[in-house]
Amino acid sequence: xxxxxxxxxxxxxxxxxxxxxxxxxxxxxxxxxxxxxxxxxxxxxxxxxxxxxxxxxxxxxxxxxxxxxxxxxxxxxxxxxxxxxxxxxxxxxxxxxxxxxxxxxxxxxxxxxxxxxxxxxxxxxxxxxxxxxxxxxxxxxxxxxxxxxxxxxxxxxxxxxxxxxxxxxxxxxxxxxxxxxxxxxxxxxxxxxxxxxxxxxxxxxxxxxxxxxxxxxxxxx
Numbered sequence: 001x002x003x004x005x006x007x008x009x010x011x012x013x014x015x016x017x018x019x020x021x022x023x024x025x026x027x028x029x030x031x032x033x034x035x036x037x038x039x040x041x042x043x044x045x046x047x048x049x050x051x052x053x054x055x056x057x058x059x060x061x062x063x064x065x066x067x068x069x070x071x072x073x074x075x076x077x078x079x080x081x082x083x084x085x086x087x088x089x090x091x092x093x094x095x096x097x098x099x100x101x102x103x104x105x106x107x108x109x110x111x112x113x114x115x116x117x118x119x120x121x122x123x124x125x126x127x128x129x130x131x132x133x134x135x136x137x138x139x140x141x142x143x144x145x146x147x148x149x150x151x152x153x154x155x156x157x158x159x160x161x162x163x164x165x166x167x168x169x170x171x172x173x174x175x176x177x178x179x180x181x182x183x184x185x186x187x188x189x190x191x192x193x194x195x196x197x198x199x200x201x202x203x204x205x206x207x208x209x210x211x212x213x214x215x216x217x218x219x220x221x
Contacts, residue, residue: 045072045190051213052192058209059193062200066184066193066209073191075100075183076169080134083145083158090189093130097192097214098185099201101133102167105147107179109198114153119202120210122155128214131156131201136164184213 052068059066078090078100090100101117103110114133121131133156135144141162148158161167170176175183177196184192192213200206 042072042074042190044188045069045074045186048072048186048188048190048192051186055192055209055212058205058212061205062203063195063205063209065197065199066195068193069191073173075175075185075189075191076173077189078134078161078166078169080159080161080166088159090132090185093132094189095187096127097129097187097210099129099131099182099210100185101131101180101182102136102170102176103133103180104136105144106137110180111147111151113180113198113201114148114156115151116200116202116206118153118156120206121157123202123207124210124214129210132159133157134166135160136162136167138162138164184210186213 049069049072052070056068059068075090080088082088090098099117099120101113103114105111117131117133125131135158137144137160141160144160145158148154148156167176167179167181170181170183175181175191175194180198181194181196182199182201183194186192
């Protein structure tokens with residue numbers, strides 16, 4: 001027999017409320033697991049945002065156009081080839097801070113920027129940092145190699161993507177709006193900063209910022 005006492009009557013809405021709260025809690029849990037998370041909200045990338053905030057005061061002068069990361073963003077695992085035609089991925093460089101640069105021989109600002117990237121790589125490359133400049137010429141694969149050789153840019157590594165998919169992958173997350181494009185990436189593959197257009201990467205401004213990003217020059221801040 002159904003108990004129609006006042007206490008039982010009061011329990012009914014309490015049970016309904018409990019179910020409703022439980023449903024909201026479940027939704028919140030699913031949201032927290034990532035179903036409602038916007039792209040780029042990877043918690044593993046929070047340290048990259050902290051690094052961006054730390055080095056932001058150094059983004060001036062030759063690097064005034066640098067946009068610092070304001071939200072956690074994991075880059076796609078870009079796929080390309082090395083100078084020997086062997087497949088490489090961005091994840092192959094985990095553990096290093098990277099300056100990922102997209103360039104092409106048909107891009108005049110790209111060609112002008114390459115000597116500075118070559119010099120930056122020669123000065124700071126090592127266990128903690130590397131310039132990963134990816135050429136996206138889609139026609140003659142020998143043309144970019146010839147350009148680097150004739151310009152005596154031999155210190156920087158040669159990487160290429162003849163399908164230019166790396167550009168499309170970065171464009172899909174709003175990080176490739178034109179050429180050249182450079183993204184400063186932390187050792188976990190997360191964005192620290194991005195710049196659309198060329199920069200004087202061999203300048204003192206750039207060297208100080210890169211050293212600070214790799215933790216080598218805290219005093220510079």
